[in-house]
Amino acid sequence: MAFDPSTIRIVLVHPQTPENIGMAARAMKNCGLSRLVLVCPADFRSAAAYRPAMEAFPILEGAEVHPDLLLAIGNSRLVIGTTRRGGQDRSPLITPSDLVREVLPRAQGKEVSILFGAEKDGLSRDAVDRCDVLVTIPANPDFPSFNLAQAVLLVSYEIFRGTVAWRVGAEKPALASSRSREDLYRHLEALLHRIGFLHENHPGRILSTVRRLFGRAILEEREVRILRGILSQLEWALDQPRNEKGR
């Protein structure tokens, strides 16, 4: 891991709606962050904040609260501002993924504060002046303004992806070995010959089409077993005496 997520502080500066504070806490927990810092917040010890926070309520309970920004960021090695406004004095703006890849590792294990401004106006000029790096979230130029909790989510999500080598489903299913795939293809080929399908239909092309199709699907061992089971049952059914009355 290039940096330690426990060093990351999400700092909401003058957040105005308890719902957004609660939803931001939930997003943080979804992404493995836990240090919430609030500067002059709306009333977040309220049902309106706790309800959307759900299981992230300990993050609300443990939030640091400060009366002003300078006290909130005093110990941080690196202060990151999020903004959607560019401008000469704000350049360069980097993306959240650049932040995670290039900037956070440079904090070398020291505390990092990431600031999010108020819902209406974002970070003030003074707050922006306190930032070492400015981040902007790529967005539709027709409507680039993210909700506060949504912005916290997107930045937290990039951090999460940057800290964890994510693998879906801890117990990845076992992929079929090349041997069991070849056995499957041979089994299928034998059946198709038996029912006369290959003879009439350009055997080579049919078989390579089927092979490619299953190849694209990247078969699991379990799926090969099911398919082989189907083929065996078909062979068995073909061996059964016919009911002359038809089916």
Next chain:
Amino acid sequence: MAFDPSTIRIVLVHPQTPENIGMAARAMKNCGLSRLVLVCPADFRSAAAYRPAMEAFPILEGAEVHPDLLLAIGNSRLVIGTTRRGGQDRSPLITPSDLVREVLPRAQGKEVSILFGAEKDGLSRDAVDRCDVLVTIPANPDFPSFNLAQAVLLVSYEIFRGTVAWRVGAEKPALASSRSREDLYRHLEALLHRIGFLHENHPGRILSTVRRLFGRAILEEREVRILRGILSQLEWALDQPRNEKGR
């Protein structure tokens, strides 16, 4: 661009809170998406939905509303489900970035529906069975459950980042329509019933495994024809009188 974002439909299945519907619309607009589809939604023509939607209110106004999921996805070339539950018959789960990089380009400009389940329980078993591909959002295993609008945002954001100049792949083969894929699955199901395979082997799981396997492969129309041809020939062979001397 590997795909056209105007082909992407965000389908909320039984969304229960107007705030989430409005916030999802806002997230869509932030990320350049516009086609919202609602299946049995909570009252979204209300202030509770319009307030968080902000400038995305035209997305709410233009939302398609359907009484059930099948009507909502009938014309989609590809149906994507979002889920946080794994399990044998749901594997493999891919990430949103895999979806954007590997799966969406294969829709070749045809309509794609991305389904999000209700706040409380996610997508039902039946809805999952309709999906060609299942996506899960990487998250903290201690609290992996994203708010509905947050999940819509993360998937939309990946799509936004994945959209570049749209080019039509001239020589791409025609993909199978959802109708011909459904016909294929029904044909296969009938045959498996006939040979007694489904009866003994948990019909639901077998069928959804097969569906997902073919879903991953993104079948072409020509491949469906070949597979249907094989099924028909098998039925024909099963109808033939047996040679009592054996084969």
